[in-house]
Amino acid sequence: MFWLGEPRAVASRTFVAHVLIAFATAAALPGCERLDSAPVADDSDVGVLHVSGDVAEVLRGLDLPTNSATDSTNRFFANADAAHFGQYLFFEESFSASGTTSCATCHQPSRMFTDGRPVAQAEGTGTRNTPSILNAAHFPWLNWDGSADTLWMQAMRPFEAAHELDSTRTTIAKLIGTREDLRLGYESVFGALPDSGVFNRLPDRAMPGMAAWDEMSEAQRELVDGVFVNICKAIASYERILVSRDAPFDRFARAVSTGGLADWASAGNPGFGKTELEGFRLFATEMDCIACHAGPYFSDFAFHSVRVPPRGGGAPFDAARFEGLKALISSPMNAAGPHSDDRQSSRARRIEFLQNPSSNWGRFRTPSLRNVDLTPPYMHAGQFDTLDAVLHHYSTFDGALPPDHHDAQERLLRPLDLSDEEKAAILAFLRSLSAPPLAPELLEKPASAIRGGKAKTGL
Numbered sequence: 001m002f003w004l005g006e007p008r009a010v011a012s013r014t015f016v017a018h019v020l021i022a023f024a025t026a027a028a029l030p031g032c033e034r035l036d037s038a039p040v041a042d043d044s045d046v047g048v049l050h051v052s053g054d055v056a057e058v059l060r061g062l063d064l065p066t067n068s069a070t071d072s073t074n075r076f077f078a079n080a081d082a083a084h085f086g087q088y089l090f091f092e093e094s095f096s097a098s099g100t101t102s103c104a105t106c107h108q109p110s111r112m113f114t115d116g117r118p119v120a121q122a123e124g125t126g127t128r129n130t131p132s133i134l135n136a137a138h139f140p141w142l143n144w145d146g147s148a149d150t151l152w153m154q155a156m157r158p159f160e161a162a163h164e165l166d167s168t169r170t171t172i173a174k175l176i177g178t179r180e181d182l183r184l185g186y187e188s189v190f191g192a193l194p195d196s197g198v199f200n201r202l203p204d205r206a207m208p209g210m211a212a213w214d215e216m217s218e219a220q221r222e223l224v225d226g227v228f229v230n231i232c233k234a235i236a237s238y239e240r241i242l243v244s245r246d247a248p249f250d251r252f253a254r255a256v257s258t259g260g261l262a263d264w265a266s267a268g269n270p271g272f273g274k275t276e277l278e279g280f281r282l283f284a285t286e287m288d289c290i291a292c293h294a295g296p297y298f299s300d301f302a303f304h305s306v307r308v309p310p311r312g313g314g315a316p317f318d319a320a321r322f323e324g325l326k327a328l329i330s331s332p333m334n335a336a337g338p339h340s341d342d343r344q345s346s347r348a349r350r351i352e353f354l355q356n357p358s359s360n361w362g363r364f365r366t367p368s369l370r371n372v373d374l375t376p377p378y379m380h381a382g383q384f385d386t387l388d389a390v391l392h393h394y395s396t397f398d399g400a401l402p403p404d405h406h407d408a409q410e411r412l413l414r415p416l417d418l419s420d421e422e423k424a425a426i427l428a429f430l431r432s433l434s435a436p437p438l439a440p441e442l443l444e445k446p447a448s449a450i451r452g453g454k455a456k457t458g459l
């Protein structure tokens with residue numbers, strides 16, 4: 001136990017506090033599957049598994065992923081036509097500068113929507129690791145630095161980032177307004193567009209910050225922004241259904257919570273046994289990983305430093321949350337801005353209450369641990385190739401950045417000195433968070449941009 005700097009033996013005293021953190025996180029997230037929260041069970045034996053009362057209590061407090069994320073700032077979020085068109089756009093390569101990059105270039109369905117690289121690379125090379133987008137619809141803040149507060153706002157950045165699609169909003173609007181499949185797909189969700197001639201008159205590349213953008217008329221800028229925001233809302237609607245469920249751990253947790261352990265045991269305990277359970281016990285109690293990796297997605301969605309040095313060494317340069325929060329607050333595209341469909345929502349109003357102390361410098365959002373075994377390399381810049389290396393880091397803090405002096409909790413992060421058995425158990429538990437693949441029809445470009453429409457591929 002290192003979180004509060006106490007010896008391992010007294011870890012259980014702080015345990016209840018962590019369960020409460022897990023509860024609080026879950027309560028803040030819309031659309032979680034509430035499991036039975038009956039009083040703490042006595043220790044129980046299930047086949048060969050012994051589930052101690054304290055572990056059973058954490059399991060009961062834990063919500064599991066669902067498909068019911070909500071976002072009232074995007075009125076197309078739960079619209080099936082928008083999700084279908086969004087899926088088409090997610091795989092569309094023609095928006096990018098080279099004509100060969102789509103969102104799926106980096107968020108590859110076969111790799112749980114990651115790319116296997118330390119840092120992202122497409123039209124250029126970035127500085128951060130590509131996170132999965134599975135379950136992101138449930139995340140209160142997006143990106144390693146929390147620089148977006150909705151999925152639709154998040155989607156704007158990769159389109160216009162030089163190392164990602166290197167496109168511009170005007171390029172995108174022009175294609176939507178003039179290419180038949182894109183135009184029909186767009187109109188099937190958002191209604192009629194102006195004549196294609198209006199789009200043909202737009203410059204090929206223009207976005208805020210470019211002279212060509214300032215030279216456009218106000219009406220042109222409004223048209224382009226409106227189309228750009230809508231396609232990002234459609235993509236968000238597709239991302240909403242990308243939820244990974246039913247990992248071996250989930251089946252076990254559900255069985256403990258609902259009293260269905262006998263059935264679960266007779267089904268042969270697929271993917272979850274004694275070692276995984278011991279790993280979960282260490283994770284949730286003695287080692288206190290759950291202090292940050294809490295709730296249904298194993299993240300508190302707060303910003304921390306676990307002292308990982310930059311990739312390739314040298315002085316830390318990524319300001320992370322400190323710059324991310326500034327960018328979020330100043331953006332006209334946040335949940336409180338003019339393109340939001342619900343500017344009074346709690347999602348829109350929460351940024352009013354955020355402080356940005358200098359201690360936010362270099363803090364990254366706790367990553368979700370769902371499917372973590374399938375998404376190497378790890379950390380914000382892919383510093384570690386394997387989960388073994390991650391555990392070695394937490395175990396020794398060899399080569400780590402100096403402790404953070406701004407915050408009492410972070411300052412007390414101490415080497416865990418894990419034994420080989422403990423590492424193996426935690427690894428087995430982490431592997432039990434890997435879910436079966438999603439339905440194959442969600443993982444590729446649909447034949448038509450219109451839901452239920454005739455086959456119409458890119459021209």
Ligand code: HEC
Pocket residue numbers: 090101102103104105106107120121122123126128129130131132133136139141142143144145151154155158159163164165235239
């Ligand atoms: C060049 C590779 C690349 C491309 C192309 C790309 N992304 Fe990403 N994506 C990233 C990286 C890297 C991050 C993390 C960014 C950060 O923290 O600054 C990210 C973050 C995200 C997130 C946030 C996930 C989370 O856990 O918060 C979502 C959602 C997402 N991208 C969706 C998209 C969509 C939609 C597109 C297409 C419009 C796209 N991405 C294109 C690399 C890419």
Ligand code: HEC
Pocket residue numbers: 003283287288289290291292293303304305306307308364365366367368369372375377378379380381387390394410413416426
């Ligand atoms: C103080 C909060 C905190 C605690 C405690 C903590 N983590 Fe983390 N964890 C983080 C943050 C923040 C990151 C990302 C850090 C970065 O990229 O610089 C992370 C990254 C990870 C990753 C890499 C995930 C990925 O996709 O890149 C794994 C795996 C992980 N932690 C497992 C654990 C385990 C196991 C424990 C307990 C032994 C633990 N963590 C304790 C906050 C924490």
